[in-house]
Amino acid sequence: MPEQTITDNLEDLLAVLPPDIVEALREYNSPEDRAKLLEIVLDLGRRPEARFEDREVYLADREITREDIAYVASRIGRFGDDNRAGIERTLHRISAIRSRSGEIVGLTCRIGRAVYGTVAIIRDLIESGESILLLGRPGVGKTTMLRETARVLADDLRKRVIVVDTSNEIAGDGDIPHPAIGRARRMQVPTPSLQHAVMIEAVENHMPEVIVIDEIGTELEAAAARTIAERGVQLIGTAHGNTLENIMMNPTLSDLIGGIQSVTLSDEEARRRGTQKSILERKAPPTFGVLVEIQSRNRVAVHRDVAAAVDAILRGQPLRVEIRERNPDGTVSIWYEELHGQDQRAERSMLPSGPRRTYQRIPGTPAPTRPATPSGTIVAVAPPSEPIRRTMRLFPFGVSRNRLEDVIRQLMLPVELVRSPREADAVVTLKNYFRKRPQVLREAEQRGIPVYVLRSNTAQQMANLFRSLFPERFAGEQEPESAADDGDENAAHDRILAAMEEAEAAAHQVLQGTRSRIELRPQEAWIRRLQHQLAERYNLASRSRGREPFRRVEIYREDESW
Known part of the structure; x- marks a missing residue:
């Protein structure tokens, strides 16, 4: 169904503004104007201004005085170290501009909205258990999607969710969080410089399954995010930047996608690769396995394997990106685009992979009876109803795609990794993901697609899987010795x-x-x-x-x- 937009008590924000400005705003009271209103700007010595998505209008012929600013400041919450305040039990945010002496000389009153249904476009990614990083320009809806993600994970998936709310932007001002985050719990941050400490405190004290964090922007916060991810907690966060390349070029945030380092190759290796001796390479596994670029409120670009995407960009290889767009009827169209070159994001060519595919989400159904798990390494669930094709199309869910590709290449197997379970002949996942019975695996079983479960995310386990799937290719060959x-x-x-x-x-x-x-x-x-x-x-x-x-x-x- 189409998304439902709810404006949280716009009247509460109008109640703190000077009366003549409120009267001017009444002229823009149509549902369309109210939905497009972004912020109200009050600057000392300038005319008050309302900013919409498509235009800007002046609200009075007079200039803003110190009395106007004091009138607003006295009716809202206390400004924090980040010069932000709010109105209790709402999502509106008021930011201050101060003079050198510390006096407030400008206010930006940003409209806060809870929009239900925004995560439908990436819900399967959220349910996968992977850590997800959201990027996008200011105002595109990152925080709105983050807020809705917290609610879906807490209410629909019944997970233990902690929201680390630095400026009370996710769950609103005041001690009681806004209903938009559902059952998720909120930890407020006393000052922005302590955000990283509260992130770690949330993990150590409250045993969350998911942590939601807005605006990761410092090295300490990036390091805290890596610590959280390494402890097995799903992390959903946002960062400043529009694209994956922006994060790669940001020395503070590049650790979120594995970090970039300069490597000097030997003459032999440089000749083999056909590159210079000094090259850039990814330093470590990324903190976030999935990256979503929010291009507009109804369109996103998805990098399902951040490690592979970063490696492709650094090596100058074509980058395959999954594009998703929400249709007016609530369905989602998915197609793929290929980017050629690191600085040519505008030059996108459609892959010859057929037309766009439109799908409607399958409503949740009771999970089928879970079969007993044998003591072996690999478990096959829902045996295939037909023989495996000559070239096997495999969808990895929670399994390292890079490692899987290396094993396939080393063993020279006729296996192709696909980006969607709908394209796959089989699904491979890890035991801890299989236990949680996410929607992706349930849908695969309902459609009769075999699901193979690995005990661990190691190359040896993957090799054992392929030996069982292609026994004719390993006939007479001794398996690698185990420990x-x-x-x-x-x-x-x-x-x-x-x-x-x-x-x-x-x-x-x-x-x-x-x-x-x-x-x-x-x-x-x-x-x-x-x-x-x-x-x-x-x-x-x-x-x-x-x-x-x-x-x-x-x-x-x-x-x-x-």
Whole structure:
């Protein structure tokens, strides 16, 4: 259904304004004008002004006096260290401009509204349990969406939600939070400089499942956000910036998306990549797994995998972005756009992936009876009604997409990762997500799509999954040894013997010129070290390639050209 907009007691705001300004505002009392009214500006020595979404109008021919400003200031709450005040039990915000002597010389009275239904466009992302960062220009509706997100998580999903409210902008002024946040609890911040401390206090003292925070803007707050995310708490927040690139270029906030560092490559690696020796790379996993750019009140751009998006931008690769737009009938259209180049966001070309798809959210239904979980690593839920396709389309839900792509590439499997469960032949998720039974997994099961559950987000678990899905590709191949075999001295001795025999045979082939370079089977680090030593005894070069647990030794002649 179309979104319902509720203006919270606009009359309460008018009650604190000078009477002649209120009378002038009565001329703009139509529903359309009231919905478009953004703020009322009162500056000393200037005419009072009302700002709408599409125009600005003067409200009187006279200039604002100190008495007018004092009249308003005496009827609202106390101004905090951030020069913001409010009206109790409303969402309106009054911000002050002060002179050098500390006197108030200007007021910005911003209209606060609770808009129900704004999160429908990203509700599946909220239900996924991923930490989400919202970006957008001022006035586009970030705080409104954040407020509605807190209500949905607390009331509809019955989660323990804490709102860290620095300027009382999310839950309104006064000690009692506004009904717009539902059952969510609100922690007020005495001064903006302590916002990071209250964030940590919320986690340590009140055991939340979700923390909602507005305007992350300092290094301390970014560090607190990372601490919260690492403790397994879902974080929904906003930050200053319009796009992902804005956050990447902001040295204070770049840690939210993993941080950016300069790396110097070896000559060999630079030639292999076809780049300069000094490049920029992501420093760490991002704090927020999903980033949403709010382009307008009815349109957003979604980066479902922030790590992959940052890596693509730094490497100059095309960036695939999911675009969502709310239609007048309440449905949501989804399509994909490809961005070419870091500074060419306006030059967007549609991918040849077909027309836009429109979907209507499936109403919540009782969850089916949960099957017993066997003790094995992987659980298959709702077995597929038809054989898996030649190229398997897999949707990762709560699973590291980067790590999954690396495993698929290392094992050279016919698997394609898709961005929506509606495009997938199967869904892979983690045990802790599966236990919560989010809407995405329930819908997949209802449509007969198999759901595979990993115990942990490791490459070894992913490899085990693919070995079970594609047994014909691993026929006769020994699986990577598990940690349980480490205590078996005979098994360890056999592994060393087999690895060294393979390395010695490869060295002979390279020396004889049969092959110029040979890659050995993946081994553990201490076995690879022995293989490097063997290659050195034969006066051959060697190096380790790939990522764990598929890192392996390659043996070649030192004079071999690249």
